[in-house]
Amino acid sequence: MQTKNDLTKDxxxxxxxxxxxxxxTIAVTSxxxxxxxxxxxxxxxxxxxxxxxxxxxxxxxxxxxxxxGDFRSGYYRDQTFMMAIGKLTIExxxxxxxxxTDIHQDPMSAGRQMGGHFTTHSLDENFEWKNLTQxxxxxxxxxxTGAQMPRLLGLAQASKVYRNLKDINSEKFSKSxxxxxxxxxxWQGQISMRFLAGxxxxxxxxxxxxxxTSLLIPANSxxxxx
Numbered sequence: 001m002q003t004k005n006d007l008t009k010d011x012x013x014x015x016x017x018x019x020x021x022x023x024x025t026i027a028v029t030s031x032x033x034x035x036x037x038x039x040x041x042x043x044x045x046x047x048x049x050x051x052x053x054x055x056x057x058x059x060x061x062x063x064x065x066x067x068x069g070d071f072r073s074g075y076y077r078d079q080t081f082m083m084a085i086g087k088l089t090i091e092x093x094x095x096x097x098x099x100x101t102d103i104h105q106d107p108m109s110a111g112r113q114m115g116g117h118f119t120t121h122s123l124d125e126n127f128e129w130k131n132l133t134q135x136x137x138x139x140x141x142x143x144x145t146g147a148q149m150p151r152l153l154g155l156a157q158a159s160k161v162y163r164n165l166k167d168i169n170s171e172k173f174s175k176s177x178x179x180x181x182x183x184x185x186x187w188q189g190q191i192s193m194r195f196l197a198g199x200x201x202x203x204x205x206x207x208x209x210x211x212x213t214s215l216l217i218p219a220n221s222x223x224x225x226x
Contacts, residue, residue: 002086027056030080052077069133073152076116117141
């Protein structure tokens with residue numbers, strides 16, 4: 001269950017129809033997980049739960065633009081997105097909700113965090129760095145409201161460093177900082193917008209283009225880190 005994100009190829013009507021049905025399946029699956037998960041929490045069968053119902057469509061669109069090497073700095077409502085990029089299954093979703101302590105069943109945190117806190121692994125089983133440019137990446141979610149925005153800025157700063165300092169070995173981390181995008185969806189908009197308002201590093205730029213690090217923030221703001 002994963003959306004296709006190659007937006008550069010022409011497709012047939014049959015391919016288009018199949019992709020629409022696949023995306024619809026992801027959206028409905030995510031919504032049903034939200035509804036069932038909330039019921040489990042409210043009836044005392046699971047711990048604290050936070051869910052992404054109502055945000056399925058924009059997250060599917062977001063997933064289609066997300067490429068290998070990109071980073072998500074998200075908030076705990078991005079389950080549809082994680083499902084759409086192939087980094088979250090139904091079983092893993094509920095393993096996190098029930099606090100399962102097996103890292104293979106709950107690869108996000110092995111039950112250490114509340115459900116809905118997502119991440120991807122940057123180290124392999126031997127604790128060696130993976131090639132992060134060949135996988136879709138998510139920084140680990142944390143609970144405080146608006147806390148995805150400082151992480152977002154840090155990832156963008158790292159990309160800038162890789163782009164400007166040529167002596168750094170970026171082989172496994174960035175393609176010289178030129179085509180890595182950093183995404184975030186600040187659902188608690190007032191908190192996040194107050195954070196962004198204080199950043200003089202953010203300046204108005206043209207619409208999203210895949211050439212420099214981008215901060216994907218609310219739709220009425222086009223900010224870039226350059």
